[in-house]
Amino acid sequence: DVKVTQSSRYLVKRTGEKVFLECVQDMDHENMFWYRQDPGLGLRLIYFSYDVKMKEKGDIPEGYSVSREKKERFSLILESASTNQTSMYLCASSLIREDNSPLHFGNGTRLTVT
Amino acid sequence: AQKVTQAQTEISVVEKEDVTLDCVYETRDTTYYLFWYKQPPSGELVFLIRRNSFDEQNEISGRYSWNFQKSTSSFNFTITASQVVDSAVYFCALSGMEYGNKLVFGAGTILRVKS
Numbered sequence: 001d002v003k004v005t006q007s008s009r010y011l012v013k014r015t016g017e018k019v020f021l022e023c024v025q026d027m028d029h030e031n032m033f034w035y036r037q038d039p040g041l042g043l044r045l046i047y048f049s050y051d052v053k054m055k056e057k058g059d060i061p062e063g064y065s066v067s068r069e070k071k072e073r074f075s076l077i078l079e080s081a082s083t084n085q086t087s088m089y090l091c092a093s094s095l096i097r098e099d100n101s102p103l104h105f106g107n108g109t110r111l112t113v114t
Numbered sequence: 115a116q117k118v119t120q121a122q123t124e125i126s127v128v129e130k131e132d133v134t135l136d137c138v139y140e141t142r143d144t145t146y147y148l149f150w151y152k153q154p155p156s157g158e159l160v161f162l163i164r165r166n167s168f169d170e171q172n173e174i175s176g177r178y179s180w181n182f183q184k185s186t187s188s189f190n191f192t193i194t195a196s197q198v199v200d201s202a203v204y205f206c207a208l209s210g211m212e213y214g215n216k217l218v219f220g221a222g223t224i225l226r227v228k229s
Binding site: 033035041044102108 | 118120123147149151156157158159160161164166205209215216217219220221222
């Protein structure tokens with residue numbers, strides 16, 4: 001069974017801090033994704049990666065960056081956290097790029113920026 | 115552009131009632147995939163079903179059933195004899211070439227099942 005692990009369940013950070021959200025998957029999936037979930041807006045794609053060292057912008061990349069140095073790990077970085085980045089962040093992975101296979105999600109990180 | 119609409123923000127039912135969650139989608143693709151995910155209070159989205167656009171057969175899995183109708187661009191989800199454990203947020207999603215095979219999610223429907 002695929003396991004996607006997000007390093008923190010809850011985080012509280014101050015405005016202006018640099019924040020790292022870590023995600024690890026254990027099934028050798030090529031694709032990894034970071035979503036943000038807000039009430040009434042569903043899940044919105046921030047960044048995704050189809051391979052090591054590759055990254056592509058999603059729908060709302062502003063204020064975020066990502067890093068994928070190893071296949072199993074995909075990090076989301078908030079360069080300078082702001083209160084409007086308070087949200088639930090979900091990491092997901094899927095097998096290969098073209099197959100429309102289901103995403104496997106982590107438990108989420110609820111980030112509060114004060 | 116691809117779009118998924120879940121018009122029901124929140125539904126409350128009493129245990130053992132049947133409940134249908136609506137999902138309407140828009141896409142210009144002729145080949146696409148539709149998904150339902152469940153997000154229980156623990157937070158992790160759980161995959162429930164995937165259908166491709168060429169398979170309009172309805173599907174039943176235990177108390178869950180899905181009605182896919184291309185004519186109305188809908189992919190509705192019915193829970194029969196609901197249980198408290200069905201309480202969750204349910205997301206409908208769409209993927210296709212128009213958006214590079216990435217998932218587009220609806221806003222989600224909160225289902226509360228009361229005992």
